[in-house]
Amino acid sequence: MSEEPAAPIRVMVVDDHPMWRDAVERDLAAAGLDVVAVAADGRSALARFPAARPQVVVLDLQIPAPDGVEVTTEMVRQDPEVRVLILSASGEHTDVLAAVKAGATGYLVKSASREELLDAVRRVAAGDPVFTPGLAGLVLGEFQRISDDPSPDPDDPRLTDRETEVLKMVAKGMSYRQIADRLVLSHRTVQNHVQNTLGKLQMHNRVELTRYAIERGLDVE
């Protein structure tokens, strides 16, 4: 992650707060990243997204409609390769979890430093899920709720014991490096476990949405 790739990372910044948007844009550009588009609300973000083709979208959750969760869903649908990094001021639990289920792969609070932001953008671009301990706690809770369901579905995702163990360590604030050392695994394996948990959650979300749509008699593709 310390190595800057040959071509600069193409980033899109979506935030309705102009001061904040400028600051993030400036920081990213100063670090040599390519800010290909900015947007102040969900509508213009989705309008500019196809032409800009960013690798990473730095997205505020609380933006004028459509909100961050809907924007994430739509962007990931159009381009499954895009990485969405959520940058939220309030860190509202339910919103963050909804965005992650919709396909976001990173989450950072706005009070994070410039270095943390740059690091997060680079890691997300490299395909690393960027977790905060808080987000890991939410995801653990979500899987627990799924398995507590009194009428379980065989299609419901289950975490393996190892995945749960890794996620729990992330929630306890351990870095991937520390987890790898503790469990005697490679750094890459730890990342894969985390990625898998996110993948299962997003898959479950899609299945649920489709099931809901079919139950309601709506057309699905």
Place this chain on the structure above:
Amino acid sequence: MSSWTSPASIAIKDRMFRALAVLRWVLLLNTVALSIYRADSFQRPVAGAACVVAMVLWTGFTTWAYAEPRRRTFRLLAADLALAIAMLLVTPLVKGDGFSASLPGYWVMGALFAWAVHYRALGGLVAGTLLAAADLSQRQDIGQSDYGNAFLLIVGGLIVGFMCDSLQQMATERDVAERSAAMAAERARLARVVHDGVLQVLALVQRRGRELGGEAAELGRLAGEQERVLRELIRAQEAVTTVHGDEIVDLASELARLERGETVTVATPGTAVELPAATAYEVVAVARACLDNVRRHVCEDAPAWVLLQAFPDRVELSVRDDGPGIPAGRLEEAAAQGRLGVSESIRGRIADLGGTSELVTGPFGTEWEFAIPRPVLGSSA
């Protein structure tokens, strides 16, 4: 809001009058059928027929008249009751002095219940008493069943009136409660927008201040402090809505208050974790003791992490730090010297809650793992 004028109570009244309109036709049918069946007992059949026709017409009229709230005036109700009383009073003229069944029979219930619905208990009592008096006044000898009918008129009017009163009051109260819940939700939504904006600015000031250094750094630090306070307030407000009664507490939001900007990070399942207050506060106290320990033994601003997991039968709490760990033998040494260390007191408190504690320590840091059984809470619907 008064239960006499609130929209909810008027809606209840509308419903009652609709039901009453149906009842009136059933009563009318009964009276007409009985009058035809006992036609030979009428001394003046023409007058009797005229009375029956009047009742039919009046029933049709009241069905229309009571359907609209603004037509439910005292004049209408008075006329309704007066006609019912008049029918009772003319009975001896139509049927002769020794009549057994009154002319309108149960049809008078229509006017009685209209009064009970509209004027509630007092209205039911007044109408019932007047009807009973009118009925009894025309009878030469009052039999057991005459007395029974009169008694039922009074008691029935009173009870139906009282129930209408209660229903309308409950509907009004429910309406007020629903409205204030909606208002609170809207206020919370507005507050969220404002809070989010404030948090954004505070985060920005904090970040830019740190970069600029000097006096700006101090401003940034202050902004960071306020950001933390506001975030805590928001979490605390979220918690208020999830507390049921005063003995159940959301442990997740209680623990979230322990969060301290750069040093203490709290991870929770994201939904309320409800526990009896005594248990929840004890768990929070244990977490706080663990964090104090980190500050004392590692350093003042050593980072620490708190994780809460909720299972159907228990909650699990982890408190971890990155410090040098507790040197081997130190705890045993303390115990041997008869000193109950902090760790023993922590274990004791968890054991009192029926839970288990586990302490893992090493060069990677110190980790407490607690499992606390969770009583099955009554459904909190």
